Amino acid sequence: MTTIQDLHTPALLVDRAALQxxxxxxxxxxxxxxLRPHVKAHKCTALAxxxxxAGHRSFTCATxxxxxxxxxxxxxxxxxxxxxxxxxxxxxKVAANGARVTAAVDSDETVRAxxxxxxxxxxxxxNVGLPRCGCSPDEAGRLADLARSLGLEVRGVMxxxxxxxxxxxxxxxxxxxxxxxxxxxxxxxDVGGDIVSAGGTGTYAVNSWANEIxxxxxxxxxxxxxxxxxxxxxxxxxxxxxxxxxxPPTDGIPGWAVVDVGLxxxxxxxxxxxxxxxxxxxxxxEHVTWQPDEFDSVQLGDRVRVVPAHVxxxxxxxxxxxxxxxxxxxxxxxxxxxxx
Amino acid sequence: MTTIQDLHTPALLVDRAALQxxxxxxxxxxxxxxLRPHVKAHKCTALAxxxxxAGHRSFTCATxxxxxxxxxxxxxxxxxxxxxxxxxxxxxKVAANGARVTAAVDSDETVRAxxxxxxxxxxxxxNVGLPRCGCSPDEAGRLADLARSLGLEVRGVMxxxxxxxxxxxxxxxxxxxxxxxxxxxxxxxDVGGDIVSAGGTGTYAVNSWANEIxxxxxxxxxxxxxxxxxxxxxxxxxxxxxxxxxxPPTDGIPGWAVVDVGLxxxxxxxxxxxxxxxxxxxxxxEHVTWQPDEFDSVQLGDRVRVVPAHVxxxxxxxxxxxxxxxxxxxxxxxxxxxxx
Numbered sequence: 001m002t003t004i005q006d007l008h009t010p011a012l013l014v015d016r017a018a019l020q021x022x023x024x025x026x027x028x029x030x031x032x033x034x035l036r037p038h039v040k041a042h043k044c045t046a047l048a049x050x051x052x053x054a055g056h057r058s059f060t061c062a063t064x065x066x067x068x069x070x071x072x073x074x075x076x077x078x079x080x081x082x083x084x085x086x087x088x089x090x091x092x093k094v095a096a097n098g099a100r101v102t103a104a105v106d107s108d109e110t111v112r113a114x115x116x117x118x119x120x121x122x123x124x125x126x127n128v129g130l131p132r133c134g135c136s137p138d139e140a141g142r143l144a145d146l147a148r149s150l151g152l153e154v155r156g157v158m159x160x161x162x163x164x165x166x167x168x169x170x171x172x173x174x175x176x177x178x179x180x181x182x183x184x185x186x187x188x189x190d191v192g193g194d195i196v197s198a199g200g201t202g203t204y205a206v207n208s209w210a211n212e213i214x215x216x217x218x219x220x221x222x223x224x225x226x227x228x229x230x231x232x233x234x235x236x237x238x239x240x241x242x243x244x245x246x247x248p249p250t251d252g253i254p255g256w257a258v259v260d261v262g263l264x265x266x267x268x269x270x271x272x273x274x275x276x277x278x279x280x281x282x283x284x285x286e287h288v289t290w291q292p293d294e295f296d297s298v299q300l301g302d303r304v305r306v307v308p309a310h311v312x313x314x315x316x317x318x319x320x321x322x323x324x325x326x327x328x329x330x331x332x333x334x335x336x337x338x339x340x
Numbered sequence: 341m342t343t344i345q346d347l348h349t350p351a352l353l354v355d356r357a358a359l360q361x362x363x364x365x366x367x368x369x370x371x372x373x374x375l376r377p378h379v380k381a382h383k384c385t386a387l388a389x390x391x392x393x394a395g396h397r398s399f400t401c402a403t404x405x406x407x408x409x410x411x412x413x414x415x416x417x418x419x420x421x422x423x424x425x426x427x428x429x430x431x432x433k434v435a436a437n438g439a440r441v442t443a444a445v446d447s448d449e450t451v452r453a454x455x456x457x458x459x460x461x462x463x464x465x466x467n468v469g470l471p472r473c474g475c476s477p478d479e480a481g482r483l484a485d486l487a488r489s490l491g492l493e494v495r496g497v498m499x500x501x502x503x504x505x506x507x508x509x510x511x512x513x514x515x516x517x518x519x520x521x522x523x524x525x526x527x528x529x530d531v532g533g534d535i536v537s538a539g540g541t542g543t544y545a546v547n548s549w550a551n552e553i554x555x556x557x558x559x560x561x562x563x564x565x566x567x568x569x570x571x572x573x574x575x576x577x578x579x580x581x582x583x584x585x586x587x588p589p590t591d592g593i594p595g596w597a598v599v600d601v602g603l604x605x606x607x608x609x610x611x612x613x614x615x616x617x618x619x620x621x622x623x624x625x626e627h628v629t630w631q632p633d634e635f636d637s638v639q640l641g642d643r644v645r646v647v648p649a650h651v652x653x654x655x656x657x658x659x660x661x662x663x664x665x666x667x668x669x670x671x672x673x674x675x676x677x678x679x680x
Contacts, residue, residue, distance in 0.1 A: 084584040268609035
């Protein structure tokens, strides 16, 4: 039996039971095409295959590389690149090889690029309140007309209420989601098509206006989403580290320990990770310095499960995840959608 | 001629002229073995080879993988793993294959691990004020005795005044460095050996107590070190992006643009990156949303050089860097020391 004791650290662990419960909970809420899982969260075709086996055969991607990798893995039934690209040649090649590829567009230039690149299907990306990509709602109809005039199939609209995802109060989150979606539905009335795509892990249960939800983080979770009390998903992702140094308490300074997990194995944009039964002081390139609640309970060589604050950029730093049942390693999940 | 227009984005660029000036400035200040370049900053054996060609043949590493990769690249004359490891078997194998490998130790356990793993040489890692790894100065002599009793060669001491690196006032930085180094020199008096290793890009010019400096960031730089006014190094690293979306000003809201560089191509622990002639609003997985000083000067498809806040974790997210002379690509530099 191979266990986590056999791993070099840092190493990404995925708790199989928690993952399976998260997948089942989401599939029960949003079966089949009601969920369009976002692969940017895990960048892993093996994990996407589990989502497909649960009935979700349409996927959301954030990069061209993710689209290419999903198609190569036989998961190309319906791939939405929910992001703008001006060089659509690579996407067009994936479509020419038999995958269904739909690109988000929000400008004349991206519409023309889709047509020129051989990407036959688009959705109009609408700004619903997050200042990022997306056209103004009242521009959406004109862009759809332009797209159709160039021979493109316009499948509908998308918009991302990203600024709403982590609002702690569920009623406030629902209310702001409704405001965002009213903009998206207004655009959809002008655009037409079957798709109204939006949402994420934070709004999957309150966004009843979109007809498909682009959630990704729900499968593995992080401390940012974990702090949203109404979400039913469990932490399934951990960065395994080894305690490499410890300094006992002296002169009123509490004792601290150091684990070999750092900035280069953790997404840091949401802040420091958590370590159970301890307080994190700070992170360095290859270290977390933390104060254990009970210093004497932590020994050199101990394995520690560090809980990342943001799942997506954490996984992007690793070559693979290890699927575990308790401490036993049951599978290797290559993070095969990295890069661009 | 291949230029940056031919690259898929995001992509890491290294300005060759700025890199060469940075390398020359540091070599003039700390020639030969006075500098032990830290490869954790760039994780690139091709760049380390440039440092070796400038006369620095001893290197600092932060991970076992970095030691292995440097030895494989023929740069194994004198590799210091300036970090604690309990499983020294892989390091011992590198040493058995002919590279000179020295490990930092700060506890009985790491000393015993070095002896058991076949790592014949160590330095005693001393806590000089940054609460991380390193033994108490008054423990250093005892650890050196233990190491020698187990047949290890004790080459000296190291300590990292990391908390001092970014102090803006050079006199204060020198004063605090002196306080840190007084602890290291006290430990050295008990330990013996030739090496007193410390320092970094922030203290290379003020740390006159250590006899070798472990600087890494100086070669490529970032906005955090760039804010330290007395440092003579130039920004040489950029993340090239493409403008994929822009929203004109309306109703008193300024216009903004989006470039396809995000959390997954930028180290975020030091905060947002900079974009020249603009103000960064926020970063998403694959986007920076920013407000150009002159909105009309930014067009869809424009290439933008985003300046990272922290060099080390930025590079760790990329497979390669492109060495450029202006906009011309003159070489590819694989980031071949990633992972663990």
